[in-house]
Amino acid sequence: MGQFTFFDILRNLLIATQWTVILSLVSFVGGGIVGGLVLFARISQSGWLRNLARGYIELLQGTPLLMQLFLAFFGLALFGVAVPAWLAAGLALILWTAAFLGEIWRGCVEAVPRGQWEASSSLGMGYLQQMRYVILPQALRVAIPPTVGFSVQVVKGTALTSIIGFIELTRAGTVVTNATYQPFLVYGLVALIYFCLCWPLSKASQVLERKLNVAHSHH
Amino acid sequence: MSLIAITDVRKSFGQNEVLKGIDIDVERGEVIAIIGKSGSGKSTLLRCINGLETIDAGSIAVGRAQLLPGEAALRALRLKVGMIFQQFNLFPHLTAGRNVMLSQMVVKKTPKVQAEAVARKMLERVGLAEKFDAYPDELSGGQQQRVAIARALAMEPMALLCDEITSALDPELVSEVLAVVKELVAEGMTLLMVTHEMRFARDVCSRVVFMHQGRVHEIGPPEHVFANPKTPELRQFLGV
Ligand SMILES: Nc1ncnc2c1ncn2[C@@H]1O[C@H](COP(=O)(O)OP(=O)(O)OP(=O)(O)O)[C@@H](O)[C@H]1O
Ligand SMILES: [Mg+2]
Numbered sequence: 001m002g003q004f005t006f007f008d009i010l011r012n013l014l015i016a017t018q019w020t021v022i023l024s025l026v027s028f029v030g031g032g033i034v035g036g037l038v039l040f041a042r043i044s045q046s047g048w049l050r051n052l053a054r055g056y057i058e059l060l061q062g063t064p065l066l067m068q069l070f071l072a073f074f075g076l077a078l079f080g081v082a083v084p085a086w087l088a089a090g091l092a093l094i095l096w097t098a099a100f101l102g103e104i105w106r107g108c109v110e111a112v113p114r115g116q117w118e119a120s121s122s123l124g125m126g127y128l129q130q131m132r133y134v135i136l137p138q139a140l141r142v143a144i145p146p147t148v149g150f151s152v153q154v155v156k157g158t159a160l161t162s163i164i165g166f167i168e169l170t171r172a173g174t175v176v177t178n179a180t181y182q183p184f185l186v187y188g189l190v191a192l193i194y195f196c197l198c199w200p201l202s203k204a205s206q207v208l209e210r211k212l213n214v215a216h217s218h219h
Numbered sequence: 220m221s222l223i224a225i226t227d228v229r230k231s232f233g234q235n236e237v238l239k240g241i242d243i244d245v246e247r248g249e250v251i252a253i254i255g256k257s258g259s260g261k262s263t264l265l266r267c268i269n270g271l272e273t274i275d276a277g278s279i280a281v282g283r284a285q286l287l288p289g290e291a292a293l294r295a296l297r298l299k300v301g302m303i304f305q306q307f308n309l310f311p312h313l314t315a316g317r318n319v320m321l322s323q324m325v326v327k328k329t330p331k332v333q334a335e336a337v338a339r340k341m342l343e344r345v346g347l348a349e350k351f352d353a354y355p356d357e358l359s360g361g362q363q364q365r366v367a368i369a370r371a372l373a374m375e376p377m378a379l380l381c382d383e384i385t386s387a388l389d390p391e392l393v394s395e396v397l398a399v400v401k402e403l404v405a406e407g408m409t410l411l412m413v414t415h416e417m418r419f420a421r422d423v424c425s426r427v428v429f430m431h432q433g434r435v436h437e438i439g440p441p442e443h444v445f446a447n448p449k450t451p452e453l454r455q456f457l458g459v
């Protein structure tokens with residue numbers, strides 16, 4: 001198999017990288033939407049909704065992502081639902097991301113001082129109005145850096161989906177290694193590609209955090 | 220009929236009974252100073268009147284709105300009394316003008332143009348017409364507190380509750396806020412204010428309430444309460 005040139009290897013890896021990026025985006029956006037629901041349940045005034053959301057978060061944060069992937073892939077198959085790897089991967093990652101984002105955002109909402117709730121109640125606003133016009137706009141500013149920061153975890157999390165057979169960057173690395181017998185080179189490139197995806201995100205998170213701290217409330 | 224009728228109000232936090240049966244009737248246009256040691260329940264009383272705390276027993280009525288459980292009743296009550304806080308609690312993500320406009324638009328559904336006109340008028344009333352576009356963190360504490368007053372006034376409350384509204388201010392900024400309060404008094408606003416500014420209380424208040432351990436320990440016109448305290452607790456509090 002000596003006919004694999006360096007550029008063949010790189011090309012194969014980059015093609016698979018597309019799937020890593022797509023899966024990351026789907027997980028992040030989907031996880032963001034579900035995470036928004038988790039957030040609202042977690043801070044709602046209804047006790048059972050709050051508990052449900054807390055249970056959900058604890059369950060997903062307290063088990064390895066790999067197990068969640070296995071359960072989505074093999075578990076649903078047990079019920080006679082044949083789940084393709086991409087679907088199981090997307091589903092598990094969305095639910096996993098939602099748990100973390102929901103919890104991050106809850107912290108941001110709770111970081112808004114109590115006085116903001118009191119001032120807005122004393123002006124006659126109802127719960128949803130307070131949320132919409134007073135609390136969430138402030139929570140959002142605080143939420144941006146950790147949310148962008150968490151996207152790095154999502155990108156790295158997609159690597160695990162290789163184990164259930166979804167062909168993304170890590171999986172492609174394995175396949176190419178088996179063909180070329182150059183694990184150090186291949187996995188080195190794989191790591192480098194992950195780094196190129198993740199580093200800008202964590203850098204952006206840091207820059208945003210510093211910016212928001214300096215400009216405090218501008219605007 | 221009095222504007223605010225507080226009748227035998229009781230409030231506990233767990234085992235700690237903070238208000239032990241408060242009776243105060245406030246007439247329209249009255250200015251009431253509430254004084255007392257830390258922990259005597261002054262803030263809790265104001266918060267109950269505004270519905271920020273629920274009461275365990277007794278009743279509070281403002282105009283015709285009773286403090287009943289339930290969001291609708293609470294809102295009806297809150298629309299009649301405004302509250303000013305020690306820490307200003309302006310919305311930091313909105314300009315001064317927007318701070319004053321928001322609740323008009325959201326709660327009263329006032330159209331934007333009209334809300335803005337009211338906001339400009341209210342800011343002018345507290346001497347901050349030129350700060351309409353300034354964000355709270357660009358204002359001094361005294362200016363922030365005056366915006367907070369304008370924000371409360373924009374809802375056209377029948378009475379204002381003020382909880383130590385000058386306590387968080389640098390000494391040189393206290394007088395500008397008190398000047399605004401004085402003007403409100405001159406215009407006939409009904410005020411209940413927790414304050415440590417004894418001279419101010421003596422000058423502008425119609426009555427002074429001395430609270431002690433969750434009760435109204437003494438109440439009366441300032442000249443009586445300050446010049447002629449009847450109980451040893453008040454005498455000790457006043458340091459005479
Ligand atoms: N949310 C709360 N939970 C539990 N206890 C509370 C709460 N709010 C107030 N208390 C207690 O109620 C008592 C009265 O508090 P309050 O704030 O009304 O006093 P205050 O007269 O305003 O004092 P200060 O002059 O220090 O502001 C205090 O013992 C306080 O610890
Ligand atoms: Mg107090």
